[in-house]
Amino acid sequence: MVEKHKLKVVLLTGRTIEQGVGKELGKITSEYAESVSVCYMDPEDMKKLDIKDGANVQVSTAFGSVVVKAKKSLRAPHPGVIYIPYGPWANVVVDPETHGIGMPTFKGVPATVEPAPDKPVLGLSELLKQQFGKG
Amino acid sequence: MELLIRNGFVFDPINGVNGEKMDIAVKDGKIVDKVNESRAKTIDATGMVVMPGGVDIHSHIAGGKVNAGRLLRPEDHFKDVERKTAVTRSGVGYSIPSTFTTGYRYARMGWTTVMDPAMPPLEAKHTHEELSDTPIIDKASYPLLGDWWFVLEYLRDGKIEECARHVAWMIKATKGYAIKVVNPGGLEAWGYGRNVESLDDPVPCFGITPREIIRGLCKVNKLLHLPHTIHLHTNNLGKPGNYLTALETMRCVEDLAENGKPVIHITHCQFCAFKGDDWRTFQSGAEEIANYVNAHSHVTLDMGQVIFTDTTTMTADGPFQYTLYTLTGNKWTNHDVETETSAGIVPFHYKRKSYVHATQWSIGLELALLIKDPWKIMMTTDHPNGGPFTAYPRIIAWLMSRKAREATLRKINPKARSRSLLPSISRELDFYEIAIVTRAGQAKALGLKNKGHLGVGADADIAIYNFNPETMDPAKNYRAVRRAFKRAAYTIKGGQVVVKDGEVLKHMDGATMWLDVQLCEPCEIELNENLKRRFKEYWTVEFENYPVSEDYLAVSHPIPVKADV
Amino acid sequence: MPVVKAVSCPVCGSLCDDIELTIENGEVVKVKNGCAMCEAKFLSHRSEHRIRKPLIRKDGEFVETTLEEAIRRTAEILAEANYPVLYGWSNTSCEAISVGIELAEEVGGVIDNTAVVCHGPSLLSVQDMGIPSCTLGQIRHRADLIIYWGCDPWSAHPRHIERYTAFAEGRFEKSAWRGYMAKIRSLIGLKKIRSAAKRLVLKEPSEIEARLKPTFVPSIAREGRKLIVVDVRRTKTAEMADFFIQVEPGKDYELLQALRALVRDQELEVDHVAGVPVEYLEEVVDAMVSCDFGALFFGLGLTMGGAKLRNIDAALSLIRDLNMRTKFVIMPMRGHFNVTGANMVFTWQTGYPYAVDFSLGYPRYNPGETSVVDVLLRGESDAALVVASDPVSSFPRKAAEHLARNPLIYVGPHMDVTAQVADVVIPSAFVGIEAPGTAYRMDHVPIPLKKVVDPPEGVLPDEEILRRILSEVRKIKREKTKAEAA
Known part of the structure; x- marks a missing residue:
């Protein structure tokens, strides 16, 4: 489902060991920021978008849009599914609706991915400034 | 701080005081001979009943199982809330009240000592954290030891003394008060979804029988000189026909009794006094149990009275709770604890119109009324299994008034009514006997020297009820009895007035009692080496992280016990 | 240098309490027994x-x-x-x-x-249905079947498997570690796993009884523990599994209900459920009902998306159903x-x-x-x-x-x-x-x-x-x- 280099996918967010270690080291660290401003993709999907490991991509949902680095998933194949570790970048695009049970939708959000070679991946404080005007 | 309670009708069975009009003097938290009348604060108890503070030998108020019950049942809390006041914390009821509410509600009824009867040793810290958060009342807890692998292995190998030493270590490590045994052997079997069916059914993988566990722990209890007997929830609990198991259980330790002293406590006996082959032929076995108990002195019981209400059943008896779940199809929580025990929780509604439930209601009262010696039977609901402890005033009314029983009998299932023994029982307990079944007898069975009486030196835990036995007949005015016990005129705890006219005046910590069992030989090191060796194999926590330190007890009250091993 | 033993690790819900720390000049300088997250936490307490x-x-x-x-x-x-x-x-x-x-x-x-x-949805669901569960040692001693569903302990609870489940040594069940290594070495294919499952299926009640002398003896003498992983991705944990079920995102509910139907011996009139062949599910269900003690762990894969609490309802119902056939417990994998x-x-x-x-x-x-x-x-x-x-x-x-x-x-x-x-x-x-x-x-x-x-x-x-x-x-x-x- 490629339309003008835009891929329709399902977005999952979740834990990675790198994120787990990064959060314990401290969230100001670059290790943390680098561990969570990424998007793991199926290699076939990356081919469709004609992007390489480490390329910037823009992930958009009905709730927001964020630029992250695409990474080849080691857990493939999972075509049509992208994975962003928990963190401020993922939060921009997840579904806040709790459907009356208190729990937003962090997994299974319809999204699009497109190459964003000209857009930067924001650092943590720039992201916070952009999103909340604070930080 | 001195206090003088004047002119009440005092019921203090341990000291043989039966309704005499007298003054009770209190100083520094203890009962004393006399106080300086000009300095002492005076409470006028004229026309009121004065008793020692209530003692509850068996009430699930704290720990993992109780909390799992609270978690399971938000609908239980929605209908019953306690607002924060200037002196008290907020909370919720109903059948599994939050910790603060539990303390306040006991105190409001004049109860000041409560025993939590089922503490999984591995989760003992949890029990103590909750007990410390339960205000006003003094409390203690019984570690579950009947299916602990160490016990099963030592008893299988006939090593009673080693078993006793390890039990002593466990009681200290868990800050426990008595040996609790639940469906011996059945809980280990439940590890693989099985159960044991009789006293001689071998426990899978361990080559020991329930009979051997009960007898072995009875002997251990004697070697350790624990103040209470073993506290037993029988095999086959909740099954028709189980009165035979209860009788056999009592018989199996007959020979271990000495000097007519009790060696076993059969708890919530109502649940193991069922006759019949199935639920259709189900009927009361209370008479047979009562006949046996009347003829023997080595056993004490508590009622486990059923109340017609929506409540929450919770026991360490995993297989029984599973059966209850399959019977009702209700929500079901199960929690097995490695190497030690299990637990189950199922909400339950006792209905007047159900033959079985109404018969259960009748059985509890039949036991209490047919057992002649009130020192042998204690009033409980096995809170919250038969109903919440807040129903005690109703039970007291049923025990004191035939009229009260008849009023309820009229409303129950007709078949249960026609088979009930209650219409044939004219006995009505007086205040002296009520004081025995609700405090004196319980304190005596527990070996609590300073509780359950108002003699000089006793803890100044006192309940005053607004009922005048001189002008009113409790048998006729059972509603007034109920009202009086529901809201104590005064509750005094450790010499402090904590409740007046049913309102809590003060939030204060109660003590947690535990047995500091001292072994005669200094074999602690050897004991610990042995424990440590097996620890890693048996449990998933480290040896040194297992015991409960005294820091977990808001007010720690160790009771020294000298053992024979 | 002082070494402190039996330290509990304040990172994940596994709360491993066997950590050994070396302290030098009031700082932790060495961590023994911990996972990567544990080390990071203990060593970073003095970070800038x-x-x-x-x-x-x-x-x-x-x-x-x-x-x-x-x-x-x-x-x-x-x-x-x-x-x-x-x-x-x-x-x-x-x-x-x-x-x-x-x-x-x-x-x-x-x-x-x-x-x-x-796990808010899990708690809501427990309030609806209750939860048959146990402590982790019970699983270590007895479970001959472990399921991880929508969770990846290798990443989020790194020592869970070795301390409490498949690779732990229990009284009645031994570690499956050696079996796993053997499997890796010989690269056993699906065929071999099938035959292992068949052996499980063919286990007759009489055969169990024969092993039960004097009464009941658990499966210690039989095959080792089995590990099943259900996830949307082939996680690291999935690579260790005897059965891996790759469920389509958001389809866990269907899959759970399909398993319930199979546990109740009902026929499914489709070839695939949630992207998984029904034949494969039948094998999995055979392993589930024929185990002595099964344990299902579930993670945020079930609570954070799709049907959320209804997923958990279905999982709890599956365990209730399984308890009619054998002993089965379920536990949420708690994070913090x-x-x-x-x-x-x-x-x-x-x-x-x-x-x-x-x-x-x-x-x-x-x-x-x-x-x-x-x-x-x-x-x-x-x-x-x-x-x-x-x-x-x-x-x-x-x-x-x-x-x-x-x-x-x-x-x-x-x-x-x-x-x-x-x-x-x-x-x-x-x-x-x-x-x-x-x-x-x-x-x-x-x-x-x-x-x-x-x-x-x-x-x-x-x-x-x-x-x-x-x-x-x-x-x-x-x-x-x-x-x-x-």
């Missing part, structure tokens, strides 16, 4: 990212302040607020949580813990080391595990209304206290946005994302490293946390900070009452 001085935001920028001033400001914010939220609690001790609840009651606010965005403890203390003090509203003077609970994300999405809170958690990095942007708009107080050891957008920041000691306390493992076993080193100078534990805030709030309220009376 610690907050050392309380901070207050003035004109948009942080300035250092005294602890007294920060506590006074915090108390003023909370005492003035109509509807404050007090959030976090899962990375601190039960003792601190207890004070937090008292504070929430005092200020008439909403108190919520991180369960709301992890004391999120279980937060649920516990909340429950024993208020009756409810999370999302408790004190605005009417008594505990009220209605997730979806009194849960923090909903309160924030509706824009209702007018102040926020965050303790031992980082909601700005874990809440959806829209909820975090309102949090950042509130006067926001952050109490914690690190300059977390939330700290960076806060108005008052109070540094606290690391519970379990610099302060003692109690935490509850995912299976409800309470575990003591040790203090192994001193906190940086002037930095207090959460419990003490909260006590000071509480007493300051009471003081302000008394002053206010007095002023009004005058």
